[in-house]
Amino acid sequence: xxxxxxxxxxxxxxRRVRFRFPDGLRGIWNPKRPEFSHLVNAGxxxxxxxxxxxxxxxxxxxxxxxxxxxISEIDLYIGQEAxxxxxxxxxxxxxxxxxxKSVPRLESVLKADYRAFARQKSFAFNLAxxxxxxxxxxxxxxxxxxxxxxxxxxxxxxxxxxxLWHFVEEIEHKCATYDVFKALDxxxxxxxxxxxxxxxHIMTRTRQGYRALMIxxxxxxxxxxxxxxxxxxxxxxxxxxxxxxxxxMPGYDPxxxxxxxxxRSWWARYGETGPEFAxxxxxxxxxxxxxxxxxxx
Numbered sequence: 318x319x320x321x322x323x324x325x326x327x328x329x330x331x332r333r334v335r336f337r338f339p340d341g342l343r344g345i346w347n348p349k350r351p352e353f354s355h356l357v358n359a360g361x362x363x364x365x366x367x368x369x370x371x372x373x374x375x376x377x378x379x380x381x382x383x384x385x386x387x388i389s390e391i392d393l394y395i396g397q398e399a400x401x402x403x404x405x406x407x408x409x410x411x412x413x414x415x416x417x418k419s420v421p422r423l424e425s426v427l428k429a430d431y432r433a434f435a436r437q438k439s440f441a442f443n444l445a446x447x448x449x450x451x452x453x454x455x456x457x458x459x460x461x462x463x464x465x466x467x468x469x470x471x472x473x474x475x476x477x478x479x480x481l482w483h484f485v486e487e488i489e490h491k492c493a494t495y496d497v498f499k500a501l502d503x504x505x506x507x508x509x510x511x512x513x514x515x516x517x518h519i520m521t522r523t524r525q526g527y528r529a530l531m532i533x534x535x536x537x538x539x540x541x542x543x544x545x546x547x548x549x550x551x552x553x554x555x556x557x558x559x560x561x562x563x564x565x566m567p568g569y570d571p572x573x574x575x576x577x578x579x580x581r582s583w584w585a586r587y588g589e590t591g592p593e594f595a596x597x598x599x600x601x602x603x604x605x606x607x608x609x610x611x612x613x614x
Contacts, residue, residue, distance in 0.1 A: 329490055331396035332587065334482065334595040336404055338411050338475045344530060347472030351536065352527075352546040354472070357480055358412055359526025362420065363427050363519065364405035368398045370431040371450065371494075374443045378497045387500055394493035397486050404479055419529035427522060441502060445511025446518075448498040453516050455491045455571055456560035458484035460553065462577045466603035474610055478597045481607075485580045491571040505567055512564060582606040 344358060345351040375391050382388065413420040434443060461468065461484050469477040498508060527546075528537060536542040563569060586607060587594045594609040601608035 329390070329393040329397065329493075330584075330588075331393060331400065332486070332592065332595070333400060334404070334592050336407070336475045336479045336482075336595065338408065339473065342411060342415075342473060342475070344412060344415055344417060344534065346476045347469065349471040350468060350549070351534075352531070352542060352549050353468055355527040355530040355534070355536075356523070356549070357476070358530055359423070359523045360519075361405050361480075362409055362412075362423050362526055363522060365402045365409065366424070366427045366431045367450070367519075368402035368405075370435055370443075371447050372398050373435055374440075374447045375494070375497065377440055378444065378501060381501055382497075384500065387496060390493050390496055394490050397490055401483050401486070404483075408476070408479060417530060417533055419526075419533060423522075423526050423529060426525075430518070430522070441507060442511075442514070444494075444498055444502055445507045446515045447511070448494040448508060449511030449513070449515035450519065451487070451491065451494040452512055452564045452569075452571070453519070453561075454484065454487040455574060456557055456564065458488045458580075459560060459574070459577060460556045462488075462579050464552075464556065465579075470599065470602050472599070474597060474599045477599060477602070478595055478610075481597065482583075482595050485583050488576055488580050489584065491574065495571050508569075509565065512561075516561075578605065579607060 345354045347354045372395050375395055379388060379391055409420065409424070434446065438446075461481065465477075465481065469481070498511075531537040531542065531546075563574070582605075583594075586609070590609060594607075596610040598608040598610040
């Protein structure tokens with residue numbers, strides 16, 4: 318199954334990027350993939366509540382370890398997640414400003430969920446949920462990168478860049494919560510329970526979100542839109558299923574999951590050019606390497 322390698326602090330980097338969303342941005346930011354647009358929009362609504370919850374869980378983990386390597390890993394993870402949720406806050410604010418009346422209601426539900434988890438659930442549950450989410454995010458990140466041309470190719474560059482940047486960094490810190498879970502708990506049944514709990518919760522809230530947004534845009538009762546949605550979900554499921562099966566294996570370790578070449582290239586190119594590289598040139602989204610837009614993020 319492979320040998321677990323120690324954490325390399327040089328692998329992770331906290332990048333202070335900002336995305337400028339155009340004045341004319343719409344909720345359906347990819348006209349060719351309107352159902353995917355709202356699937357992404359619904360997922361984004363969770364980030365300003367999910368990621369602070371993950372950060373708080375990892376801060377509690379800091380108080381339970383004196384391992385310098387683990388402490389460094391947690392600090393970098395927290396830095397990345399803090400940057401993520403702040404960028405999603407800006408995007409979600411734009412969705413509300415577009416007139417989607419369901420956004421505040423959906424946000425209040427998510428806020429209540431994660432507040433309840435933090436206050437009412439055990440540290441063991443919250444740690445397992447954190448690892449379950451990150452394992453799921455790793456699988457989703459690979460899927461999004463592999464299928465980026467189909468999913469994002471005709472979409473708004475700022476939104477596509479936000480999502481792909483986020484998941485490139487999810488891939489980058491793929492070992493963080495796993496290493497913390499393994500050091501502080503390590504029980505297989507809890508790791509699997511965390512995966513199930515996180516996946517079921519996120520998928521349920523995401524479905525409620527995209528359903529509400531599609532209703533507001535008059536798409537939910539359109540049979541063509543519903544067929545397109547089901548085809549999209551099937552396409553995603555087919556790509557995610559083998560990745561989830563790997564996570565379920567008792568000997569699973571995210572280090573066994575090779576990083577996509579496109580993600581590795583993104584890290585290298587960002588290191589050469591800095592924050593302006595975060596905004597991708599959508600004309601080259603299908604290429605083997607990411608290309609920066611001329612617009613500075």
